[in-house]
Amino acid sequence: xxxMTMIVKMSEGLSRTxxxxxxxxxxxxxxxxxVALLRMSKVKVVSAIMRFVITILRGTPxxxxxxAVTYGPxxxxxxxxxxxxxxxxxxxxxxNYAAYFAEIYRGGIESIPVGQYExxxxxxxxxxxxxxxxxxxxxxxxxxxxxxxxxxTLVKDTSMAFTVSYQEMFTIGKQIANSQTSxxxxxxxxxxxxIFNVIVDYVMGRVEKRLDYxx
Amino acid sequence: MTDTMINxxxxxxxxxxxxxxxxxxxxGSLSVLKDISLSVERGxxxxxxxxxGSGKSTLLRIATFLETGDGGDxxxxxxxxxxxxxxxxxxxxxxxxxxxxxxxxxxNLFPHYSVLKNITEAPILxxxxxxxxxxxGMELLKKMGLxxxxxxxxxxxxxxxQQRVAIARALAMNPEILFFDxxxxxxxxxxxxxxxxxxxxxxxxxxxxxxxxxEMPFARAVSNHVIFMxxxxxxxxxxxxxxxxxxxxxxxxxxxxxxKQ
Numbered sequence: 001x002x003x004m005t006m007i008v009k010m011s012e013g014l015s016r017t018x019x020x021x022x023x024x025x026x027x028x029x030x031x032x033x034x035v036a037l038l039r040m041s042k043v044k045v046v047s048a049i050m051r052f053v054i055t056i057l058r059g060t061p062x063x064x065x066x067x068a069v070t071y072g073p074x075x076x077x078x079x080x081x082x083x084x085x086x087x088x089x090x091x092x093x094x095x096n097y098a099a100y101f102a103e104i105y106r107g108g109i110e111s112i113p114v115g116q117y118e119x120x121x122x123x124x125x126x127x128x129x130x131x132x133x134x135x136x137x138x139x140x141x142x143x144x145x146x147x148x149x150x151x152x153t154l155v156k157d158t159s160m161a162f163t164v165s166y167q168e169m170f171t172i173g174k175q176i177a178n179s180q181t182s183x184x185x186x187x188x189x190x191x192x193x194x195i196f197n198v199i200v201d202y203v204m205g206r207v208e209k210r211l212d213y214x215x
Numbered sequence: 216m217t218d219t220m221i222n223x224x225x226x227x228x229x230x231x232x233x234x235x236x237x238x239x240x241x242x243g244s245l246s247v248l249k250d251i252s253l254s255v256e257r258g259x260x261x262x263x264x265x266x267x268g269s270g271k272s273t274l275l276r277i278a279t280f281l282e283t284g285d286g287g288d289x290x291x292x293x294x295x296x297x298x299x300x301x302x303x304x305x306x307x308x309x310x311x312x313x314x315x316x317x318x319x320x321x322x323n324l325f326p327h328y329s330v331l332k333n334i335t336e337a338p339i340l341x342x343x344x345x346x347x348x349x350x351x352g353m354e355l356l357k358k359m360g361l362x363x364x365x366x367x368x369x370x371x372x373x374x375x376x377q378q379r380v381a382i383a384r385a386l387a388m389n390p391e392i393l394f395f396d397x398x399x400x401x402x403x404x405x406x407x408x409x410x411x412x413x414x415x416x417x418x419x420x421x422x423x424x425x426x427x428x429x430e431m432p433f434a435r436a437v438s439n440h441v442i443f444m445x446x447x448x449x450x451x452x453x454x455x456x457x458x459x460x461x462x463x464x465x466x467x468x469x470x471x472x473x474x475k476q
Contacts (some may be wrong), residue, residue, distance in 0.1 A: 118281050119323035123337035123388065124312050133336070137327045214326045215370040 001180050006188055009176060013169035014192065015215070019170060020089055020158045027094035032101025039106055050102075057099035063163050064093045070164040083168040097154060104146045108139035141211040148204040155196050159189070230293030232257050232392050232423050233278065233315075239286035239300070240273055240447075247273050249447045251287070255392065255440075258421040262434035262455070265444035266470060271427045274444070275396050279317045280308055280426070286441070291315075292391070315343070316385030320397040322377045324369040324384070331365040334384045340448065341388070348387070355383040359413055375406035379413055395426040411437075431474050437457045443467050 039050040057065070069092040073079040082088070112135050120130040159170035169192060173185035231254035238434065240248035247270045255261050263271045276282040278289065284301040296303055303311075324333050334355060335348040343351075356365055359379040369377050378398055385393055385431045399407035411433050417424065418437050430436050434441055435455045442452040443464075451464050462468055 113321075114324075115319060115321055115323035116325065119319065119325070121281065122279055122312065122315075122317045123384070124309065124341060125337065129340060134325055140329070214368045 001182075003188075005181065006173075006176055006185055010169050010173050010185065010188055010192065013167055013172040016086070016161075016166065017158045017170070017192075017196075019086060020093060020156060020161060020166075023086075023090045024093040024097055024154060027090065028097035028101055029093060031098035033105055035098050035102035036105035036109065037172050039102055040109065054099045056103060057096050058103075061107070062092070062096050062157060063160050065096055066160060066163055068092070069095075085161070085164050089161045089164060089166050093154070093157070097150065100179045101147070104150070105139065107146075108143040109135065112138055123139055124160040137212065141214075144204065144211065148208075152197050152201055153179055155200060156193050159193070186198065230290070231255055232292055233425070234290040234293075235278065235287065236290075237287035238274070238277065238284050238289070240270075240277060240282070240284050247447050248284075249278070251444075251447075251449060253442060253449065253452065253473065255423060255425055257391075257423055259440055260418045260438040261425045261440045261442060262438040263425065263427045263442045263444060264429070264431065264434055264470075265450075269444040269471060270447040271444050272396055275317075275394050275425065275427050279315060279394055280312065281317075292427045301370075313388065314391045316388055316390035316393045318378070318381050318385055318393065318395045318398050320400050322369070322374075322381045322401070324377055326369050326382055328368075329365065330361070330367050330369070330372070330380050333369070333380060335389045337384070337388050344420070351387060352383070355386055356380075358416075359383050360409070373406060375409045376403045378402065382410075382413060382417075392423040392425065395428070397427050397429065399428070399430060429470070431459070443470070445470070 033034055035050060035054070038046055039054065041047045041050070066089065070085060070088040071081060074081050116138070117130060120134050125134065158168060161168050162171040162174055165171060170189050173189040177183065177185040233255040236252045238248055238251040239246070245416065251270075251274060253261070263274065265271050273282060277284045280296070284297055284300060287297070288295060288299065289297040290423040291311050291314050294311075294344060296308060302308065325336075328336065331349070331352050335345075338348045338351070339345055353365060356362060359382060361376060361379055361383070362423065364372065364376065364380075369380065372380065382393075382398075395445070398414070399410050402410065407430065411430060414424065414426065415433075415437050426434070426438070438455055440452065441455045441458040443450045443458055443462075443466075445466055450466050451462065458467065462471070
């Protein structure tokens with residue numbers, strides 16, 4: 001098989017890689033905020049539960065979580081494994097990444113000086129207005145570097161979908177590598193991820209720059 | 216010392232804009248305010264002086280509802296915000312909040328907003344027309360000597376300029392009384408003058424103000440009433456000349472003497 005054929009075949013999986021990537025961000029970014037807010041809840045039980053959930057999600061392999069979400073329903077309830085593996089893959093990725101984003105958000109929220117809340121309170125901002133207008137915009141700016149880190153990791157983590165045989169780029173590459181006894185598909189995959197991340201870095205850098213107008 | 220300035224809020228005539236009676240506050244077992252009573256009359260400037268840890272800032276934070284008092288009364292314009300240590304509903308407290316403004320030691324401007332937006336957003340959220348809020352904001356900036364800074368961000372301003380923006384922001388809500396919590400303590404010495412000048416100007420316009428300060432000459436020159444606090448109690452209060460010039464209290468003498476050195 002020529003290098004060109006390999007690249008073309010693997011590119012076909014790239015759209016699925018992108019699907020995992022974008023859908024995971026779409027769901028995990030807001031979900032992470034909900035988890036962060038619950039984690040910071042003044043109701044002790046709620047925050048304790050969230051703390052536990054986060055330790056599970058961060059303390060066990062993503063690969064294991066992928067397997068659990070994909071095949072767990074079959075073993076537990078006898079529900080047949082869906083043909084479209086995209087759904088369980090995105091669910092597993094979204095939940096896992098939400099746990100990481102939640103801790104990033106929490107760190108960001110807790111880093112905002114209490115004086116910002118007090119100033120808003122005296123000026124008659126409601127709690128919701130204070131959060132949406134005063135706190136959140138400052139949090140976003142502060143957490144951008146950490147979020148970029150996670151997003152870059154996510155690009156590479158999409159390759160883990162091979163464990164449930166979801167036909168994304170890396171899974172296809174691995175199949176070609178096996179059938180052709182060649183290491184070349186892995187190098188092609190590496191190049192794909194690298195280029196993907198160069199683009200991610202560029203985009204995130206632009207966003208950070210746009211938030212650079214204040215300190 | 217005389218008690219003539221203390222209006223209990225129950226006598227006839229117009230009620231004090233702010234009256235505090237028998238205020239108590241503890242943090243755990245530490246009693247930081249013990250039976251504090253004071254009143255602020257319309258158009259007056261009240262300075263609160265005293266050593267660090269005397270409870271001055273806590274008093275201001277309780278008056279502005281940033282901390283809760285444990286006992287006593289707080290009345291704005293004769294209406295109870297707290298009665299015997301019990302607060303009115305949150306909703307009612309919010310209506311009290313529209314009566315006062317607070318200027319912080321560390322300014323607490325919103326760093327992601329332009330100077331003008333810092334000033335205009337709260338009035339707009341309270342239903343003021345955008346154009347009117349903008350006009351009023353520009354007017355206040357001019358008054359603060361900050362013309363042309365409306366599009367700057369707080370980080371581009373000096374500390375003195377930031378504090379003047381914070382004063383404009385508080386004034387934009389048209390408060391009946393303005394509180395200052397050590398407004399010049401975070402400033403370089405050469406920048407305190409420009410902030411004190413603005414407060415002095417407001418005093419001349421008969422703005423009702425309560426100023427916690429370490430600037431003794433300023434307190435003496437600008438206020439109508441001085442309160443000296445130490446160890447959570449009001450040691451004495453009265454006319455600035457009575458406190459600064461002719462105090463009979465040993466503790467006050469000692470404090471003022473240390474200041475002169």
